[in-house]
Amino acid sequence: MEFAIFFLFAAIAVIFALVVVLHRNPVVGALSLVASFFALAVMYVLLEAPFLAALQVIVYAGAIMVLFLFVIMLLNLQHMAEPPTRPIQQFLGYTASAAFGIGLIYFLIKYAIFTKLPDTPFHADARTIGIRLFEAYVFPFEMVSILLLAAIVGALFLSGKSAKEARS
Amino acid sequence: MATAFDTTDVVLSILKIAIILGIWLNVTPIMVWVERRGSALIQDRPGPNRVGPFGLLQSFADALKFILKEDIVPAQAHKWLYNLAPTIGLLPALTTIAVVPWGRGFEIPEMTLFGRKLFEGGRWFEPVVADVSAGILVIFALASLSVYGITMAGWSSSNKYSLFGAIRASAQMISYELALTLAAVSVLLAAGSLRLTDVVNQQANHYFVLFDVIKLPAWNIVSPAMWLSFLVFSVSAFAETNRLPFDFAEAEAELVAGYHTEYSSMKFALFFMAEYMAMATMSALITTLYLGGWDIPWYNEPATFLGFLLSFLAFLAKMSLLLFVFVWVRWTIPRLKYDILMRIGWKVFLPLAFLNIVIVAAFIAARWI
Numbered sequence: 069m070e071f072a073i074f075f076l077f078a079a080i081a082v083i084f085a086l087v088v089v090l091h092r093n094p095v096v097g098a099l100s101l102v103a104s105f106f107a108l109a110v111m112y113v114l115l116e117a118p119f120l121a122a123l124q125v126i127v128y129a130g131a132i133m134v135l136f137l138f139v140i141m142l143l144n145l146q147h148m149a150e151p152p153t154r155p156i157q158q159f160l161g162y163t164a165s166a167a168f169g170i171g172l173i174y175f176l177i178k179y180a181i182f183t184k185l186p187d188t189p190f191h192a193d194a195r196t197i198g199i200r201l202f203e204a205y206v207f208p209f210e211m212v213s214i215l216l217l218a219a220i221v222g223a224l225f226l227s228g229k230s231a232k233e234a235r236s
Numbered sequence: 237m238a239t240a241f242d243t244t245d246v247v248l249s250i251l252k253i254a255i256i257l258g259i260w261l262n263v264t265p266i267m268v269w270v271e272r273r274g275s276a277l278i279q280d281r282p283g284p285n286r287v288g289p290f291g292l293l294q295s296f297a298d299a300l301k302f303i304l305k306e307d308i309v310p311a312q313a314h315k316w317l318y319n320l321a322p323t324i325g326l327l328p329a330l331t332t333i334a335v336v337p338w339g340r341g342f343e344i345p346e347m348t349l350f351g352r353k354l355f356e357g358g359r360w361f362e363p364v365v366a367d368v369s370a371g372i373l374v375i376f377a378l379a380s381l382s383v384y385g386i387t388m389a390g391w392s393s394s395n396k397y398s399l400f401g402a403i404r405a406s407a408q409m410i411s412y413e414l415a416l417t418l419a420a421v422s423v424l425l426a427a428g429s430l431r432l433t434d435v436v437n438q439q440a441n442h443y444f445v446l447f448d449v450i451k452l453p454a455w456n457i458v459s460p461a462m463w464l465s466f467l468v469f470s471v472s473a474f475a476e477t478n479r480l481p482f483d484f485a486e487a488e489a490e491l492v493a494g495y496h497t498e499y500s501s502m503k504f505a506l507f508f509m510a511e512y513m514a515m516a517t518m519s520a521l522i523t524t525l526y527l528g529g530w531d532i533p534w535y536n537e538p539a540t541f542l543g544f545l546l547s548f549l550a551f552l553a554k555m556s557l558l559l560f561v562f563v564w565v566r567w568t569i570p571r572l573k574y575d576i577l578m579r580i581g582w583k584v585f586l587p588l589a590f591l592n593i594v595i596v597a598a599f600i601a602a603r604w605i
Contacts, residue, residue: 095391096317102384109377119430122373130380131410137387138406141399193369194430 074114081107098137105129117192244359252365256333259552264512265295267559274563299505307501310393317392322499322506325385328378329513335374336520337433339363339530339548340440340537363530363544364433371430375521376417379476382514383409386478389507390495401494404574405478411581412475412482418589419469422596423456423525436529441536455528461599464592466526468585473518475581478511480566482577519558520551527554 084104088097105128112121153161201209269284269292276283284291309318341362368374383406390402427435442454456462475482496507523529530537530547537543572580 093314095314099317099384099388102381106381118368118370119373122370122377125377126373126380130377130383130413134380134383134387134406134410137384138403138410141387141391141403 077107077110094140102129102133119194263516264509267512268295271563275567278567302505305501310498312394314392317388321389322503325510326506328382329510332375332378332517334365337364338551339544342539342544371432386495393498398497412472415585416472419465422465422592425596439528440531453533457526461596468589477514481569481572519555523554
């Protein structure tokens with residue numbers, strides 16, 4: 069049962085991820101990415117971590133992708149074809165992705181497939197994650213919040229009118 | 237998950253799903269009737285009164301009309317997304333209710349039928365479809381997907397008004413989801429758990445005793461620490477369900493009908509159903525978080541079938557009351573301006589929700605909760 073569900077949703081995740089890359093329409097791409105994220109959330113449920121699954125859907129599928137979609141719609145890209153790429157761009161793109169793919173497969177074979185995972189129970193409920201976050205990882209946690217604050221201030225600075233402009 | 241396959245468990249699960257789905261699918265026709273009669277009452281006119289007694293069968297006539305109408309797909313529409321959108325819109329509305337408890341759990345007595353034992357005695361029936369530890373987060377996760385149905389519908393219709401409706405809906409839902417979630421955090425802090433059964437158990441059959449005389453049920457709405465949170469949550473619930481005074485996604489006066497302008501026939505009816513089911517889910521959630529869930533005040537429900545039945549009815553009664561408030565507000569308060577909506581969301585409700593978290597934390601530190 070678990071096995072069947074895993075392969076079903078793994079297939080869904082991969083197929084929709086491929087649609088994201090291959091489809092010409094950016095809106096379809098964004099929506100496929102949502103579907104792919106949702107299938108990933110099912111993986112977390114199978115790992116008995118419903119908390120992580122819910123967070124995956126809330127943060128990625130629910131919040132971030134809505135913003136992406138929002139921007140795509142505002143830019144109104146729906147009928148615009150992609151401009152033709154130059155040969156050098158194509159060459160660089162293919163080389164980089166091939167290198168990345170080979171590296172990924174190498175590490176998967178080396179560490180994931182032939183290494184047996186430890187058989188310890190997996191705790192990923194809200195309590196455990198919260199305690200870990202505020203005890204062991206409190207410094208990186210606070211650093212991330214400062215990073216986000218800097219990003220917000222930067223975005224406000226770039227988008228907002230300066231004080232002088234607003235007055236005139 | 238690794239446990240053995242239990243047939244009785246599966247049957248019970250299917251039974252629970254059937255009960256709750258049955259109620260949720262019937263919410264729409266009933267609520268349409270309540271809305272039309274309610275609006276008529278408020279506006280001092282008769283309302284639908286031809287089909288059946290008090291126009292009760294009007295919803296059936298409406299449903300029949302929807303089924304018989306021609307299903308039109310605009311020539312410019314993105315066919316795939318256009319056809320998929322109503323289903324995607326309905327999906328979160330139907331699934332979110334799975335984690336909300338709707339009655340007192342009880343022990344199933346041993347039952348025999350034709351000399352065969354149906355149930356092993358002593359099995360516990362918990363009236364919630366999926367009592368997961370992530371609880372309320374599942375609701376927020378699925379509810380955050382409901383914006384996609386609207387966005388897909390608006391974009392794929394290739395209609396400017398539809399697109400405006402969809403963009404407004406996404407902006408509005410992103411803004412109010414934050415306030416909604418943060419308001420709920422206060423309740424979860426008090427309950428010490430994300431699980432909604434824990435949230436109800438913390439309120440049910442407990443009492444606040446004032447001056448050793450007055451005994452008040454320990455519902456969250458009674459506690460002064462929760463008043464702000466209740467206010468923020470319920471107002472944000474209106475914004476989340478796109479109801480007047482926040483129905484900018486389909487503001488008739490400005491956008492024809494917003495994101496579902498191009499839809500007809502059953503596809504339009506599905507959007508309609510999704511809206512009412514989302515309302516029902518929000519009412520159920522407010523009931524669970526603030527109104528003590530299935531708890532009957534000053535009455536200790538026994539853990540028997542009778543106790544379950546009474547608590548289930550109490551839950552439905554509270555939910556219906558809130559659903560009526562949704563209708564009442566719609567026909568009383570006019571639509572706000574869009575910039576006011578966004579300003580209130582970010583500059584008023586969000587800070588208020590944060591403030592309430594601090595208040596609740598202080599109450600917990602002082603051991604008042």
